[in-house]
Structures are given as structure tokens and as C-alpha cells.
Amino acid sequence: MSALSPKSGSPADCAVTEGHVGLPVLDPPPTAAPDTGKTKNGEWQPYIVGFACNWCTYAGADLAGLSRMQYPPNMRLVRVPCSGRVNPQFVLRAFQKGADAVLVAGCHPGDCHYGTGNYFTRRRFLLMQRLLTFMGVDPRRFQARWISGSEAPKFRDVVTELTEQVRPLGPNRLWREVEP
């Protein structure tokens, strides 16, 4: 498969899809699942997928960037219209595709752009966290946070904290998708 390797996706080109013929542009994250557990200077780095709502958390992340805040580069953000858009399959799919941890983040309750989306998010993921723990997942690997558009420092802290929590856990192999 050497012919393929230079072209295979890496997290860095996550959002980029090259021009091509006849294939869907919107596809699951391009990394081959077994490729995760990236190393930097020979050291394993956690790969974290964050689902961020467009109106608060994503704006908060943007602000953190604009303010040149320093935080670990381990999280790939997926922008969603509302945290209420995140369904259980998003979380599972991220784990299948090699995420070592998943974060769901949105507006503070009461502040959802759509009024009530995140109240449903809260119920859904309070429950799903418990279910995943029941199936042996370390609760640190699946978290949810409310981060508003002005809370850039909170965004920085959450990413930093999550990365540091996951690092000692090592790569997540549970449910990782591999070629049959």
C-alpha cells in the first residue's frame, strides 16, 4: 500500500477534501482508524474530537484563537449548528474512527440560540455517559461542557484539562474500526 500512504489523510488536513471524480465530498473524517495514536517527537498524543455548537463554543474557540491563547493542539473541532444536533452516533463514530476522547460542547443552558436545544443535549448525554461507563469506557473519555462565545479562557482550559486527563489513559482501542 505504499502508493497510498503519502496521500492518506492525516488529522492536519481534516477539513480539506481534494477535488476528485465521482466520490462524495462529505465523508467520515479522513483518517484511517488504525492510524491514530499519532506521535510527536516519538511520544503518543491523544486525538480528541470536539463537537462545538456554532453559536457559542465555536465562537469561544475562535476568540481563543484570535486572542492567541496557547492550548494543546490535540482537539479537532467539528462545528455543529447546536449541541442538540449531536446524536449518539456522532460520539460512537468518533470513537470508531480513532478518537481517544470526545467532547460535546454548546451554549450554557438558557442561552441556546434555538432556545432549548441544549436542555435536550444535557439529558441525552447525562444518560449516554452513564451507559458508556457501564460498558467499560473511562468517563474521562467522553465529556460535555458549556462554553459561551466569550469564554475563550474556558475553552482553552477545557481543552488543556481534557488533553491532560486523557494522556495517561493512553490510546482508546475500544470500538476502533479496523478493516474486517
Place this chain on the structure above:
Amino acid sequence: MKELHNVNVAMRTLARELLESGTVAGVYGWKKGSRPTLTSPLYIQDAAKADRLAYDQYAVSNLSALLLDHRNNDKKRAIFVKGCDSRGVVRLLQDQQITPEQVLVIGLPCPGMVDEAGSLLTKCAECRFPNPVMADQVLGGVEVSKQPSAPTGVTAEAARKVGVGSRAGERMAQVAQLEGKTAAEKEAYWAEQHDKCIRCYACRNVCPACNCRDCIFDTEKKGWVSKAATSSANAFFAITRAMHVAGRCVDCGECERVCPMDIPIMTVNRKLQQDIEALFGPYDAGVDETVVPPLGRYQTDDPEEFL
């Protein structure tokens, strides 16, 4: 079963009348199977076949999901229900998969269902709703009740004797036992169970809560799910299924009964029920059509762990 003799006669008479008068286009019930210890689902459209209907302590199948076959059809179908089955019908009504005009629910007294060896099914020992929670008509003197209650009607005594509901308080025993294990043990246990799954979807297809018109697992070409029966894809299926019925599962136990690989699906459903009650307050799905399932509503003061 002698207590049910008159109920059987009444079922056949009623089905015949309903079909002859054109009140309903079809009747869901049971018939005797190939062994005396098997009572299998039956659908009849012809009044002349009403005599094949039979009901006894082996009529374990919940027929409610079969009503989904007619969701695009205006005609009325009659369905015979035990307590647990009636909750399945409420599920379909509440999810607006069928309308009250499409179904005529006939409640039956439940003697408690037994397996072929004659022992009471676990779900029946743990049953809290042995009486229909809704019915347009009843046979055998059974009382409709939306509250957890003791068996009523002609089989009340028989049901009490075999122990229907006697272990209702221990419904979460299997959940508690697994919760007591370490994360590694839990992971190993579920990995072993998920690995067994052959993705036959019997659990989904029998379930009144799995009533999506286009199930995500039938839309493989969209790239979200894999048809591969790998550990990863099987776990994705199991957890997705569980989350999709969370707060809506009516506790009928059919998914676990039909699983050809004997995967303890009810343990997952029960775990979710337990957590829902702890987090959002008591709730019994498929009992009161007017109370929205817990994941479909919220309270501003729900537990907050995401700050």
C-alpha cells in the same frame, strides 16, 4: 389452561364478529404452534379462520410491532394484548406511528408466560403491569390499569401462584451486578457479548419502540453504519439501538427473547431505565400516552454536570 377456556371461546367469537361485520380488516392474535408448548403469532383476515385463535401461558410474543405493517393503511386492525403488549400499542400511538382509528385493542388477562420447560419467564416474575394499560375492550374480566398492579381477571389466581410480579423489586439485579465490576471487566463482558451479534436485527424488528420508517441501519450507503459484523460495528449497533429506545422502551423483553445469540439486551435497557429514573424522576414508558418520554422533554433544573 382451564381458566382461559372461556376467554379462548370469547376471542374467537369476537374476532369472527369483528371480521364479519367489517369493523376490522384483520386480527392479530396467536395460534397453537407445532408443539403443545408453543403458541405462535397469527394474523387473520377471514372470519372463517377465527377458530384458529388460541391463547394460553405460552403466548409470549408481543404482536404490537406488527401493526407497523399497516401504518400507511386507514383500515382498522384488532389486536389482542397482554399487559406488556398493551404498552407496545401505547408506544406506537404516542409515537404517532398509528392512530387510534387504526387499531382496536382487546385486553386479555395474563396468566404469566412460561418457557417450554414450564418455568415462569424472568420478565413475568419481574412484571409490574400484568393488566392492560389501555384497551378498547377486555375479555376474561381483566381490569385496565395504568398503575403497577396485581394481576386481575380469570387468571389472577393462577398468575399469583406462579409468581407474576413477585420479583418486581429485583428488576435491576443484573444491572447492579455488572455495575459492581471494574471498567476492564465491564469492557471485556460487553465486548464478548457484542462480538456474538450476527446483525440479524430480530431485536429491532420485534420492538415496538424501534419504529423508525428508515432505520439508520438500513441506510448503509450513507456511510454512517457498516454492515460488517465486526466488534466495532456491532457495538455501534448495540449502543445506538439502546440510546434510540432510551426512555421509550416499554420493557416487554421481546428483544432479548428473540436474539438468536442470547445477548443480554434487557440489561442495557434496564440500565437506561434505572438512570433515567435517578436523573429525571420516575417514568414508565408506554403507560400514559400524555406524558412525553424523558428524552423528549427537559426541565431547566435537571442535574448539571457539564459546567
Place this chain on the structure above:
Amino acid sequence: MKALAKKNLADALALLAGQATVWVPAKVAGVTRFAPWSPAVTLDLEATPPAVSPKEILLPETESLYRYSAYGMDVTFEAVEQEVPPTIIWGIHSCDVQAILCQDDVFLSREPQDAAYAKRRAATTLVALACTTPGPDCFCTSMGLEPAEHASTDVQLHILTDGYGVEARTARGEEIVARLAEKGLLVETIEPPAKAQACTRAVNPEGIDKKLVEMFEHPYWDELAATCLNCGACTFLCPTCHCFDLTDHRRNAHEGTKIRCWDACMFTEYTVMAGGHNPRPGKKERVRQRFMHKLRYFPERYGKWQCTGCGRCVARCPVHIEITDVIKEVGEVTLDG
């Protein structure tokens, strides 16, 4: 006849496992199915038949066929070469031996042969075990089989009081027997093998393949199908059902692996065509297909029933749609209906 004493069974399996993957009926997470033998495996030779058939050994539920990559016009393919070790299926019953003959018909009897199946089949030796106490849903005798032995196995094991009578039926079988004998694991015996008890269920399929030709539009199917859930329990458990789907394990928009996995005529989307048309739109068409295939099309094409009477579908159909009933009822219905 040569005999293998029960106490020597583990040694015999260990000896064979030295040079081949030896699949044995075993309890795995509470279910009896075939598993590669190791000292850790819990043998379950009593199950008649094992809940899961040995089909998955020759036709895995999921397998990779080739990898592809497509970047613009730059398209490459690369076959996934599966390692196929020498394989022995130990303790397979007559019904499942017969099922392998059905699979051979499908995958090998006409060109082009199925390469992956052919490779595995060529590496496989069958060691059949006589069935003396049929399970509650067995009816193999009705389908023309003999529970005590099958002519097309490499080795036939017979049941003795304290072991197994060992009879080689092919050169391959001779080889295995010779290896066991060489290690002193076999003795001579004059004990006659146990007789098989009669099958629990009995039906008479004679002539129904012909009758089914006239029954495509018969109202019988409507009633039969009304309670079917269109699940895959019957077909996935069936040792002769062989339908599969070709689909993708996608790594990204450009790269992935073409995989083959079991599919079933009972599934709603099985016959959906590009564009959305479904030639088998309802339960009736799907249920009819399953029984027509087993009892008419397959006999027409290959001259044998595509049901071996193993009873697995009978045992696990959630709504008790039983092929034994179908055979009986098809025999009884009137045709002008």
C-alpha cells in the same frame, strides 16, 4: 473399526491442532458454535446441532476482498490475500456436511468459481460426528439425510460407549487417521456404533418442488408472511443460506476496502435497486423467495434441497414460522385457490 477413546480426545485434537486450525463445537459466551480448538476451549459435542452452524468457517460473516484508492484519475486496486491455514472441522453433523455440499454447488460448481471460498474449501477436511440423539427441531431424515453418517465427509466418527469409532472415507481422511494411529491414540474395536434415534420432526417434501412451480401467486404466502418480522435470524443461522452483499469499509473519500458480508433475502433493502425500485416490496415476496429458493429453485438448479433439516431456523424464528410447517402446508394446499 478403529476407535478413539474419550480420554484421548484432547490429545487427538492437540495433535491435529499442531498442523491445522481445528474447529470444534464449543461454548463461547454462552452459545454453542464452532471455535478453533485450544486447551482453553470448552468443548460441547452434545449440541444437536450447535446453535451457530459452521458456515462461517468457509463463508465468514465479513471478509475483505480488495483495497482501492481513487484520487482523481489515479485509481488503484490491490487484492487482500487471506491466509488460509489447513483447516479441520471436527464434530460437524450430517446436516452441516450436506450444507457444505450446497455451498459447494453455489460457489464452485459453475464458472467463475468464488476464489476466496475455493481456497478455504480446498484447505478444509471434514470430520463428521454421528448424531444419535436429535434435538427437538431436527428433521434431517425427512430431507434425505442419515443422522448417523454422511457419505461426503473425510472422516466419520461413530458413537461408542466410551469413545468414537473412526472411519476414514477419503485419502485426506486416511491421512488424519494415520496420524492419530501413529501416536497410538487409536485402538481396534468390534463394538457396533450406537444407532441414531429417529428425528423428532418428520415431514414429506416429496414433489413439493414441482408443486411450488404452480404456487408463485398462491394466497398461501400472504398468510404465512403476515407475522414474519423480516429479520435475518433464519437465514443467518441457516447453514445453506449463502447470500452476501458487497460493500465498503471506507477509510476516507478516496480509500477503502471492498468487503463482503452476509445479507439476507428477508431484509427490506436486500433487493432495493439503484433508483429506489424494490422488486420484492413486501413481506409476502420476501418470505416466498426464501422458501421458493430452498424448496424449488435450488433443487431445480442443483438437484438437491437447500434445506438439510438442521432445524435452526425452526428453533429461533421469533414468530415460529417453521419450514416443517411450510413443507407440510405446501403439500396440502389446493392449487386453484
